[in-house]
Amino acid sequence: MQAEQIKATIKVVSDKEAEQAMVNVSGDWLLKTHCPRCSDLWNLIPDGSSKCLKFNFSKLGKWDTGLMVFLIGCMEYAEKKNILLDESTFPDGVCKLLELSRAVPEKESTSKSEPDGFLNNIGRNTREILEGIRHFLSFTGEVALGIGRVLTGKKIFRGVDFLTILYQCSVSALPIVGLISLLSGLTMAFVGAVQLQKFGAEIFVADLVGLAMVREMGALMAAIVMTGRTGASFAAQLGNMRVSEEIDAYKTMGIRPVDFLVVPRLLALILVMPMLCMYANLIGIIGGYLVGVLMLDMSPHQYLTQTINAMSLKDLFSGEMKSFFFGMVVAVSGCFYGINCGQSSVAVGQSVTRSVVTGITFIIVVDAIFAVVFHILGI
């Protein structure tokens, strides 16, 4: 059975002539019960009335951190107010714990600093953005040099790693890219059919789906899926390698991490994305075909002929061209954030998020640029 606890109290006896106060501490001073606070003590001592403070612990019962917190608070306040605080009567255990807590001085950099002003924040953020741009430019430069070394026939990474990455980016991605493309084709066909039926022009669903997939949606869907899947995986892999010092191990062995880790990933995605785009186009058209043939009563031959007649080679080329650049965007954003990741698991998560957000943003930006360029060129 737990013994009954005695309430923690403080009583102050002031000696005005000697300008000192005696604090009688009694009861059980436990963290989980209510203990007087340091401010309660100072409320009992009028400002400037005492220059010395003594403690009497003769009636102190059980104690723990509750008492320590009270005494440390008193000491800090006394120091601030230039009041002499006599520690000689402190219980032995308290003295030992205080000694231990003072053994290592507080680290300068961890002491609380004043919050930055508005201008400081602007300056710091601007500097961080400029630093980020500098990092990115230096990274793309290193990647370009790495690709240059590959083109001149230098072996800068292991063939087996390249093949593994190639497999992960291509064959492993087929199911998800296929599913998303099929659903895109189906959705477009449904939406198109509802509108075109009003004019008795259902046959043009084939044109709509075919052209949309080949010019835009195939490349775009494949790129977005690859950003979430492969770009994020690149960022996580490289980020984890950074946290566990694997990237440092390459550096100290004289092996360039960008050459060994980034270049094969970039080359694999550049190579694979046009093929994935072609695959997405095909599956998307099959989605439209299913709606056309099964729901709009078109014959398979009619649907396919209409699709082939609607498309030209330059439509196909425009989508393929874009997918090449999308591949570059996905690989660079994934690898850049991965290789520049911080040194903690939280930083890995942040890198993955940033790589996906940046990847998708730049895919849309690149797509918009191509739309304008193709419009000007009449493609």
Added chain:
Amino acid sequence: MAYGSFVVMRDLNFIVEAGKVTVIMGGSGCGKSTLLRHMIGLHEPSKGSILYGDMNFTAASEKEQDEMKQRFGVLYQGGALWSSMTLEENISLPLQTYTKLKPEEIRDVVSLKLSLVGLSGFEEFLPGQLSGGMRKRAALARAIALDPDFLFLDEPSAGLDPVTSKRLDELILQLRDTLGATIVVVSHELASIFAIADHAIYLDAISKRMTAQGLPTKLKADVTDSGVREFLSRGSSSLTSTGRD
């Protein structure tokens, strides 16, 4: 040494003798590993330079630094084995990159290095399949794959059982004696320090300076700095027990 405006250590000036074991010691967080990372070129000192013989490593071009790094073997605190590769591939990579050995010769070297660290037969294991201590030993096997001139070991015996730790100390001494490697070890394991160090430097976290250097046994007997003495006598001169009323 500094991270931005935060100074880690200042006024560091010491010589690592060729063919000897130099131990960097000091309390946790004093900057031992940071100093090691500066020595292997992962960070640049904010002021001053690091020399290898006559070569100013800090001022050297990237190409010269890369060439120099080929003479380094580094064991990182966490091992830093490449997680997607088996132990054999981890140890083979530097051999494939910097030697013209045939695949079967590389396999022999890998087996030898793994046997030196007591991991014979673990060639096909991935780092994730090993315990922390085994990973560390495998990382040491990779660090010594090319018989480096300079071997940097960051906390080699941390997390190892006493027997394995003792074997590792013996291996370090053998590498020094047989290969003539210059070895720099970051450690705060007293038993290891006394067993392997030809020379030790002590970094003090409070003054942010190197406060002592010399042979550890001599330092323990002669040094006047209380921090070093306390460190080398396992804190026995400080408060050792706490209690409460």
